[in-house]
Amino acid sequence: MEGQANAAQASLGPRVKANLVLGAESFAxxxxxxxxxxxxxxxxxxxMVILKEYITKHNAPNDVxxxxxxxxxxxxxxxxxxxPPKKSKKQK
Numbered sequence: 584m585e586g587q588a589n590a591a592q593a594s595l596g597p598r599v600k601a602n603l604v605l606g607a608e609s610f611a612x613x614x615x616x617x618x619x620x621x622x623x624x625x626x627x628x629x630x631m632v633i634l635k636e637y638i639t640k641h642n643a644p645n646d647v648x649x650x651x652x653x654x655x656x657x658x659x660x661x662x663x664x665x666x667p668p669k670k671s672k673k674q675k
Contacts, residue, residue, distance in 0.1 A: 599626050605637045 614622035
């Protein structure tokens, strides 16, 4: 009985198909083997690989320098020395 069900599923062809559209690019994803849950898992894996490649391809290059973080200017530093932060008084 189980053999007949598998043969019927195989004759139906792929039951899981998807089109993934990322920007101007389109990708067709389908899975042809296994039961429905296996086809869904395979389709998920394929779509994650496509998404990773797309992000890697369209990501900003790594060699772009970050904006340098400069310390406090001299005027700001002097103002902090002249007016130190006030400590709160504890009540006894």
